[in-house]
Every structure is written in structure tokens, then in C-alpha cells.
Amino acid sequence: MDKYTKIIEQIKALEADMVDFKIVDFYGRLRHVTIPTTNITDKKLQFGFGFDGSNFGFAETGKSDFVARPVIKDFVELDPCLEDPTATFMCDVYEAAQDVKPYESDPRGILRKACNYMQSLGVADMATWGPELEFYLFNDLLVRTDPQAMSAEIISDEGYWGSQDDDYSFATRLPKKGGYHSVPPNDTQYQTRVEAVRRLTSLGYDVKYHHHEVGGPGQCEVEFNLMDSMVAADCIILGKYIIRNTAQEFGSYASFLPKPIFGEAGNGLHVHFLMKGKNGELVFHDPNGYMGLSKMALSFLAGILTHAPAITAITNPSTNSYKRLVRGYEAPCNCCYGMANRNAAVRIPAYATQPEEKRFEYRVGDATFNPYLALASILMAGLDGVKKSLDPEGKFGPLEKMDKGWEPPVSIPASLKEALEALQKDHQFLLDGGVFTKGMLEKFISDKMQDHLRIERTPHPVEFEMYELI
Template sequence: MKTSADIQRMCEEFQIQMIDFKMTDIDGRWRHITIPRERFDDDIFRYGVGFDGSNYGYAPIEKSDMVFIPDPDSAAVDPFAGVPTLTMCGNVCTIGEKENIPFDQYPKNVSLRALEYMKETGIADRMVIGPEFEFYVLDKVRYQISPEFSGYQVDTRQAEWNCSLSVPGNNGYEVTYKGGYHASAPQDVGYDLRSRMCLAMEDWGIKVKYHHHEVGGPGQMEIEVELGDMAEMADNTMIIKYIIKNMAAAEGKTATFMPKPIYKEAGNGLHVHMLLFKDGKPVFYDENGYSGLSREAHYFIGGLLKHIASLCAFTNPSTNSFKRLVPGYEAPVTIGYATSNRSAVIRIPAYAKAPETKRFELRNPDATANPYYAYAAILMAGLDGIRNKIDPEANGWGPYDFNLYHLSAEEQKKIKGLPRSLGEALDALLADHDYLTAGGVFPERLIEIWLEKKRAELKEIEQIPSPAEFKYYYDL
């Protein structure tokens, strides 16, 4: 663990002038406070930096005073600051009479408590995950919502719609509709930008597995990172989104993780690979089990599938999330598991054969999620499955070793589907969240605040007329 002296040495080495502290609000956005290097001392690691938490979506005004405690191990030079700046993530505490108390609603605290609970159960002592980051890089985005005008516009020169006689486009190298998977240059105009993004991640200490153009023709990208410990990967998820957005902006472009930013194109997911270890040994491996998975792995899958509807309230927490979860776009819509089947919500990669890499991926999450809450909720659902021995096969959730989209309409009716809207997911969370509050991981008050906040978002969005409604109903 880094010490204050280590931080001071970093400041000397990189001629740091400012120290920046990055905090996560309830939605999963970073906010920050910056101090001159001269104001930085050992007391900050003990007493923290005070701020008003009510503006972050957590606490009522009368209990809003909080302190941010930086984590020295997260210290890194911020590549996007013109003034040499050292940045740190960390944790948030409420102010107690004698000492600060970890704030139980703060996202990082929830994820850390989930890991503690996992250890207390004796099931495992380490959770390793590997998210896949899908996003679009566009040349421009415009949107407006007002009583007299509502609409949006996106554009990128590689999009098929720019291959016309009247529009200056990409010199005939546009990428066709849903035809971008592993496209190469000159069609892949974001190739070098993605490489620079990956190098920036490596400089920050994040190991990159690979990057490529994704299915979406108008600039959909994917960067996949190496597997890592859940708590660190939650921090890294915030860092990765920060790097991608800022590097796109520096190029005069814009990057979005919005699940469905372009109608009729592939959506952006955040597939999460996962595996557990205990005493250094993989919990999920059994060479004699289905697809090489142990009974504990199957129970973990059972927990995820049992709670998947309520889980969506944290893994897919936007109205836009459910515009991605529709048939025909390699996005899951049914509750089930299988090997090498991208139409199932849980997919077991056939290429991961070694005991220490044997795993499965949850395919419904997207990056509108607060990663700390989402990863913690995934862990809690899986642990509930192991504790209660929830067998996914016995419950009729698979394995579905065939393309679910090819089933007849009659057969499809027999298979349960994911929530079709944010409202359905929130209703499921209200009815099913005991697995989240077990061990005091998710405070009941956090569930209440989350439901209130998301229902308010949903109500407002539902009241706004859309362009499609004008098309279908204006002349009736």
C-alpha cells in the first residue's frame, strides 16, 4: 500500500502542482474536488476532505456533511489536466462525534461490504470479473427537449447514411448497417484513437486484452480488459469511461456508452465475465460438470437467473437500457444460460477451459449502471443462489444450446423474458431485494432512494412526446 511519502515522491517525479479527488455520485458519474499540492498532507488520509453529499443524490440536507478519504493506491497522473495533476479515487464517510463512519450508501462502500459478506459466508474469498466496454464514437451529437421542440441528431462520417451524392462522407468507405464487426481501415476510422485509448489505460495501470470495431456501423467500438478483482475493477470501470470520453473529446469527437443511441443499430452492452476463488483455488471449475462448471457455479448462475428481473434495476437502470434488450441485435431477451450462445442472458465461453479462467458472462448489463452497485448486486444474487442451492436446470432455465431467436412463437412463450421496461425492473426490485440487503450490503434506505429516483426519471421521460408518436398519431 502506498504511503503519504510515496505520494510526495510521485509529486516530485511528475512535478505535480494540484491534487484531485474523484468521487462517485449515486448515478455513477464522477465528481471531483481539487486542492493545491501545498495543501496536501498526511491529515487528508485521516480526516479527509469535507463536502456536501446532498448534491450527490444520497443524504437529506440535515445529514449532508460528509468527508472523502482518498485511497493512496489509486494515485495516478491525470493525463487530461493541463496543469500537472495527481488524481485519486477513494471512499466517503459520514462525520461522527469521535471518528468518521463509512457511509453505507456510498457505491464503493457497498461493493466492499459485498466482498466482506462473501468472505463471511465461507463460499469464496475473491471475486474476479472482466467487463467488456462497448461504446460509440461519433463526430457530433445534438439534442433538445422543450415544449415547442424535441429531438436529437447524431452523425459520424463512416456511417452508411453519409454515402450519398449530396453529402461529403468517408470517400466511399462507409460501414454498412450492422456491418462493423472487426471492420478494418480505412472503414475503421477510429482505429488509431482506440489504440491511444488503450495505451492511456495501460499508463494508468489497467491491463488491456484487445480492442476492435464492433457490429454497429456508425462507429461502435469495443475495448476488453484483462480479468481483475471486483473492487479494483469497479474503480477501473470509472477510469476507463473517463479515458474514453476525454480522449474522444480531445479529438473533437464524442463517445457514448448509452445502450441504444442509434435506432436499428447494435446497442452498447457491458458484458461481465465472473469467477470466484477460495484459498487461491477456482470455485467455478469442475472438469466433469456441464461445460466444465462446478455445482457452485451452477448455483451462482441459478441465483442470477432467479433475481435477474430485480437485478436489472441496477445493471440496466435507464429507460434506454430496454431499447437495447430486444431481439435481433445479439442482446439477450430471455432468462436462460448456455455455452457459446449469445442469445442467452448467461453465456459460458467455450474458449475458457483452464481451471483458473473457467467462468461465464452476464450479458444484459450496460454502462448506464453505477458499476459499484451493479457488480455488488451481481455478486449478491450469485451468493444467494449458492446459499440456497438454486439449480438453473431444475428451474427450467436451460442449458439452451441453440439460438433462442430461432424458436417458434409458441416455444418462445414458454421461456421467461427479461423485463421489457425500466418500470418492470423497478417493480421487481421492490418485490425482490432481500438478497441485496442480506448482511447489510445494500441498505434498505438506498433501495428506497434508488426506487424513488428512478421512478421520478421514468415518470418525466414518459411524459415527453417522441418524434415517433408524431409519425404514428399526429394525423388521427
């Protein structure tokens, strides 16, 4: 019995009458197609199914036939968010041609190529990531974007501004920026997080912990332990999917928007990063290095900071991203590093004292990114630093050793337009090893510049307050 027949037998044994195939589009949005189990064959699992890639941002309508091929594991997973037992598979994207081949701009394929490139350089055998998902759980979010009316209203039992129906201050209300590690009854969304974490762990994702975050009106965080690159990117995609669905079941709305509330803490998506060599060799550790980090780890760090303005276009690809990246909210605004410093783009955790724990945290990104592209861009920037033996000391920090008032030579871009312009100027390192392609980056920059233009040209309600009386 081949592996495809075994998978079909497992699907039937689980009494799943539907099979769900999940595809991540060019921009990081999760899509799906569902096929009845009665129509699942060995060939369907082996060769996949066709779909219109123009609606996924992959191509124009004139050449938009693509194939989604499920990633087959040794076991079948059930979608924890669907009421009826439904088998679920992530898919890779292939070009539909005479000779079907992996699509060069498939986000999952780009991350896979980046990992293969890392191995080809002999730098490490494995890159591991520990994502931190930050999000708000609101009672509801009401949005209107008509030409004659523009508004966004957040309804939150924890909100200090009062509810939709009254102006009283209930016991569950939290002060502005006063939510960190709150307990019930103030932590009104505890059970929602618990159920989301149960579902995540049912899929094998290793949750480190979850808690209420700084933001008073329902900000939360779910943090994961280190995992392999592709598993981490899948975890981010499915983590958002599970949290959103679980929130809806509990009567809430989950928002991963980087800055949903002015004056409150924003939502980042920090990633802890550690590399391992053959047989688990700790290539990031050197007992004599800064904070126990090896020269290779520091060169990797220097590569990330050198290319940070450019990769910010990929790790922070929304106009809203840059409303979070402002001073005063534990947001990283400068291309620098330091021990236990949450204002730096790269933080070296002070509590990671053991050799196997030596790592750093990249704090710039947010959940509007495509995780496959974001992790690949960070990895490629770091590898460029290793290849060039870059040294971060003095130029980028460490902050605790620099004079008061010191500023790094470059800053994190202040807008999406600025980030896209940086990527346009500095992207050769992403093309190394054929990981990204020039055409893919040109399309990305062009599409995202349209996001910038839409916001720039759309009247904002605050503008009426600022200028109407002049």
C-alpha cells in the first residue's frame, strides 16, 4: 500500500466526509477548497487540483492556471475549527504546464529555497523560529468605508471608553496600557485563548504560554517554542485562522492589525531565532562571545540590521504597520541590538543563559506579513551578513555599551512607501541562490505601492477635525 492509499484509509478511519485543502496566497491570506472524501483518489493527493491563480495574486488572468498539491505527512490532521470531522492539508503551488513544476513565487516554496540555500552555504542545517502572536479580542469591530462615510468603531467590555450602550465604568475595564498579565475577571478573554491553545496543540504546535498583553481593551499574546522554519510559518498562518474562528465562536472578534487603537500598544509578531548545525551543533553559542553568542551569530545579526530597512517592506507590508512603529510603545524604531532591550530591532534575551538557548529576537515584524516571505527575507539578510563576516559591534550597538544619545546609522522606515523604496534599492541579497526572483519583488513592490496610494489619497475623519474650521 503506497502512502497516498494509506492517507485515504486514515481519512476514512477518522470518519471525515470532507477534505480541506489550504493555500496561502501571494499576500499571506489563507484560502481553501473542500472536496468530499468520496472524490478523493490517490492521484488527487499526488498531483493536486487546478485553481485560478489570478485571484491569489500569483499571475494575470491571461496565464492563471495553477496547481495546488497537498503536503502529505505520515498522519492525517483534522481541522479543529470545523464542526464536522474534516481532514486538512496545507498545499504547495505548482505551475500548470506540460511539465508541472514548483511555482517560483509560491511563498512556501520561497521559504524552502531559503532553507536549502542556508544548507548549501554550510552555515547551518536548521533554522528554528519561535513566533509570538499578538492580537486584540474585541466584542465587535464596526467598519464603514463608503465615499460619504468613513468610520471604525471598536466595541470592547475591557475598553476604558465605555460600551456601545452606556458610559459606566464596569469592573472589567482596564486602564490604558494597563492590561499586562491581568487576571480574570479583568482578563475577560481567558477562556477564548484557552480553547484556541487547545486547538493549536491538537495540531502539534508547541505553545510556550499565553496571557493578556499590555493593551487594556483585550490585547492578548500566544507565544510558541522554537520550531523548524516551515512548521513555524504554517503555525503563524494556522494560528491566526484558529484564533479568529475560536473568537467568533465565543462571541468576539480577533484583530491582528498592527495598530487598531491610537494611544494603545500595537500588535507585533516578534520571532525568536536560533540556528543549529549537523547533529544539533550549537552554532550560535560561544562562551567567550557577547552574551554567549558566536561570531557567526553576530554576523547573522549584523546582516539583518544592515538590510532591515529593505526587509521591513516584507515583514511590515501594510500602511497600518508604521502606525505601530513609533516611540513610546515598546516598538522597535532603530536598527540596533541590545541585551533585554525591547526598543531595539534585535533583542538578546537576558534570561536565555544556557548554551542551547542562545538566540535573538527580531521585534520589527507584524501579522500583516506573509510568514513564508518574512522568515525567508530575515534568513537571507542574516546569511548575507555571515557571508560577508559583518560585525555589528559599534555600528549597531549593543545599546547598553553605547553612549547616551547615540543613534544607529539607519532607522526602521517610517512609512510603507519608505520601506518599499528601501527594498527597491537593496534586494540583491534576496536574489542569491535563486530564492526570490526579481519579477516577484517588482510585483510585490508595485502592488504594495498601491496600498500606500489608496491611504494617501483617501480623506481621513481626523482631517475634518484638524482642518474643517480653517
